[in-house]
Amino acid sequence: MTQTTQHAFQAEVQEVLNLMIHSLYSNKEIFLRELVSNASDACDKLRFLSLQDDALLEGDAELHIDIAVDKEKRLLTIRDNGIGMSRDEVMENIGTIARSGTKRFLEQVKQGKDDGNQLIGQFGVGFYSAFIVADHVTVLTRRADAEPGEGVHWSSDGSGEYSIGQIDRPHHGTEVILHLKEDEDEFLQDWTLRSLVNRYSDHIGFPIRMLETPPAADDDGEDAETPAPEWKKVNQASALWTLPKGEISDDDYRSFYKHVSHDFEDPRCWAHNQVEGSQNYTSLLYLPSHAPMDFMMQRDEPRGLKLYVKRVFIMDAAEHLLPNYLRFMRGVVDSDDLPLNVSRELLQDNPTVRKIHAAVVRRSLDLLGKLANDDAEGYQAFWGDFGTVLKEGIVEDNGNRERIAGLLRFTSTQDPEAGDVVSLADYIGRAGDDQDTIWYITAESLAAAKHSPHLEIFRKKGIEVLLMHDRIDEWMMGYFHEFEGKKLRSVAKGDVNLANDTESAEGDDKPEVSEADSALLERMKAALGESVQDVRASQRLTDSAACLVLGEHDMAPHLRRMLEQAGQALPDSKPVLEVNTGHPLVRRLADAGDSDFEDWTHLVHEQAVLAEGGQLDDPASFVARLNRLILATSEAA
Numbered sequence: 001m002t003q004t005t006q007h008a009f010q011a012e013v014q015e016v017l018n019l020m021i022h023s024l025y026s027n028k029e030i031f032l033r034e035l036v037s038n039a040s041d042a043c044d045k046l047r048f049l050s051l052q053d054d055a056l057l058e059g060d061a062e063l064h065i066d067i068a069v070d071k072e073k074r075l076l077t078i079r080d081n082g083i084g085m086s087r088d089e090v091m092e093n094i095g096t097i098a099r100s101g102t103k104r105f106l107e108q109v110k111q112g113k114d115d116g117n118q119l120i121g122q123f124g125v126g127f128y129s130a131f132i133v134a135d136h137v138t139v140l141t142r143r144a145d146a147e148p149g150e151g152v153h154w155s156s157d158g159s160g161e162y163s164i165g166q167i168d169r170p171h172h173g174t175e176v177i178l179h180l181k182e183d184e185d186e187f188l189q190d191w192t193l194r195s196l197v198n199r200y201s202d203h204i205g206f207p208i209r210m211l212e213t214p215p216a217a218d219d220d221g222e223d224a225e226t227p228a229p230e231w232k233k234v235n236q237a238s239a240l241w242t243l244p245k246g247e248i249s250d251d252d253y254r255s256f257y258k259h260v261s262h263d264f265e266d267p268r269c270w271a272h273n274q275v276e277g278s279q280n281y282t283s284l285l286y287l288p289s290h291a292p293m294d295f296m297m298q299r300d301e302p303r304g305l306k307l308y309v310k311r312v313f314i315m316d317a318a319e320h321l322l323p324n325y326l327r328f329m330r331g332v333v334d335s336d337d338l339p340l341n342v343s344r345e346l347l348q349d350n351p352t353v354r355k356i357h358a359a360v361v362r363r364s365l366d367l368l369g370k371l372a373n374d375d376a377e378g379y380q381a382f383w384g385d386f387g388t389v390l391k392e393g394i395v396e397d398n399g400n401r402e403r404i405a406g407l408l409r410f411t412s413t414q415d416p417e418a419g420d421v422v423s424l425a426d427y428i429g430r431a432g433d434d435q436d437t438i439w440y441i442t443a444e445s446l447a448a449a450k451h452s453p454h455l456e457i458f459r460k461k462g463i464e465v466l467l468m469h470d471r472i473d474e475w476m477m478g479y480f481h482e483f484e485g486k487k488l489r490s491v492a493k494g495d496v497n498l499a500n501d502t503e504s505a506e507g508d509d510k511p512e513v514s515e516a517d518s519a520l521l522e523r524m525k526a527a528l529g530e531s532v533q534d535v536r537a538s539q540r541l542t543d544s545a546a547c548l549v550l551g552e553h554d555m556a557p558h559l560r561r562m563l564e565q566a567g568q569a570l571p572d573s574k575p576v577l578e579v580n581t582g583h584p585l586v587r588r589l590a591d592a593g594d595s596d597f598e599d600w601t602h603l604v605h606e607q608a609v610l611a612e613g614g615q616l617d618d619p620a621s622f623v624a625r626l627n628r629l630i631l632a633t634s635e636a637a
């Protein structure tokens with residue numbers, strides 16, 4: 001070996017290592033899955049590159065992963081003949097540079113009560129899990145396109161530093177040698193290792209081999225030789241998705257999911273489809289049980305499915321196979337129709353990919369629909385984790401809007417405490433045939449939605465209203481106007497005519513406005529000037545004095561505020577002030593003298609702004625006005 005150099009681990013890497021070394025993991029054995037998974041990825045990469053240049057295989061086309069044990073020295077070795085790493089790659093991948101995942105992993109562990117156990121692997125810290133069971137780790141590796149003299153030796157005990165040097169390494173690929181801690185003897189046992197491979201890595205696409213001593217041919221001869229151990233395959237080594245469905249057990253599906261997704265938990269459900277005909281492809285789609293801790297941050301991060309072509313791994317996170325709003329799905333697509341040299345650019349505009357994409361969407365929505373039907377509790381859990389993401393589909397996927405809409409769940413006035421449990425089908429079922437509108441309100445919070453004055457008439461008439469309080473809802477509803485022939489309308493926008501929505505035909509519900517009230521409304525409008533578009537008598541209010549109503553296509557105030565805060569310039573739009581002419585405050589206003597009239601009118605308007613969660617343009621004037629009126633009222637009393 002040429003001279004080795006010492007390097008300090010990057011601080012965050014060291015923190016991860018400390019966690020591995022000092023925390024008590026209930027599931028130590030996952031280190032083997034992580035290392036075998038890395039080895040399998042390395043074999044995948046080499047197989048892919050060798051399609052262009054088979055010299056990279058250096059005459060060794062049988063890609064495989066070996067697990068070897070040296071009981072005396074307490075060594076466990078995981079060796080692959082995959083792509084290998086250069087010195088720079090070793091430093092980058094397992095040493096100096098903290099990858100974004102490492103940082104986030106730590107943040108999540110620090111924030112949560114989780115000891116990190118569930119998180120390993122989700123954040124690209126898989127390799128470091130070796131230090132859960134090892135007090136010293138050595139990596140010997142050489143890239144398949146490097147000279148034999150350019151091998152790399154890396155070693156560390158996980159505390160502060162690692163050493164790196166150059167070695168001769170006749171064969172490409174990587175060898176990870178774990179020196180096991182004193183109390184980790186079980187991982188030196190042949191049967192433990194076999195059963196772990198069996199459990200976690202049975203269906204990765206490459207043979208995992210262990211040494212096996214064949215039985216002696218004949219043991220009665222004195223000098224019968226003990227046969228030499230031979231490398232024997234200990235896993236199925238058949239890509240799971242290629243097997244007939246009848247031959248795959250649920251446990252097989254679950255363990256393969258863990259390999260594909262690096263998730264520690266079982267998947268919630270899956271769909272496996274083998275399509276033959278004008279198109280030939282297989283998809284194996286999984287719905288995770290829970291969102292990864294940092295899931296919502298991942299909108300711009302790699303997403304998608306693993307793409308294989310004719311059983312050859314082509315790429316991770318093939319985003320063209322999966323729309324953004326299904327980015328929580330995991331899995332594999334294997335196509336017989338794509339060329340092996342397909343690139344990301346080629347995928348972008350490829351008719352075969354478009355068809356697979358459409359089918360993946362269909363299958364994913366089917367899977368969710370089935371979950372909703374068969375397992376209400378499971379579906380609620382899914383909705384809690386990924387519902388907001390699925391809603392993006394209403395905007396992004398016109399063609400599947402109705403299907404996605406069927407999967408949405410809302411809170412409603414029926415039982416606001418029950419949470420998001422109401423489907424549109426539930427709503428329609430309860431509403432009855434007479435009601436031709438699905439009513440909803442969007443607001444900044446559930447409390448704001450629940451207490452909105454806009455709901456008053458709906459409460460009085462017993463009409464259910466969906467209470468939408470997710471940030472995305474107002475944006476979503478801008479694209480979503482009809483479901484199964486029923487209109488979707490906001491209770492806070494446009495005219496409300498409930499004549500068609502109640503069994504008791506009450507005419508067109510237009511309030512009788514006396515001449516005196518008309519004059520009052522005109523006066524109020526004049527007093528409010530530019531702040532409102534109009535002042536009119538309300539059909540919505542039964543208890544409150546006033547509320548603000550938007551035009552049918554106007555943006556809800558909370559979304560407007562959010563966008564304005566983000567610096568977006570929006571066209572001006574003014575609300576209408578609707579007034580409950582029977583309300584005592586309004587009656588009081590009618591009796592007010594000229595000097596008080598303006599104050600009372602502004603107060604009614606300002607109340608309406610506050611009631612929908614808005615901010616006053618001039619809070620100080622509001623306070624002064626309020627005080628004037630309180631004092632005047634108490635003096636009069």
Ligand SMILES: Nc1ncnc2c1ncn2[C@@H]1O[C@H](COP(=O)(O)OP(=O)(O)OP(=O)(O)O)[C@@H](O)[C@H]1O
Binds near residue numbers: 124
């Ligand atoms: N056996 C190996 N052969 C070649 N490269 C490897 C091998 N093991 C690890 N690496 C490299 O080191 C990187 C870091 O590995 P690590 O297991 O920590 O994270 P990861 O596999 O990228 O992420 P995740 O575990 O979330 O999939 C890998 O991405 C790969 O580039």
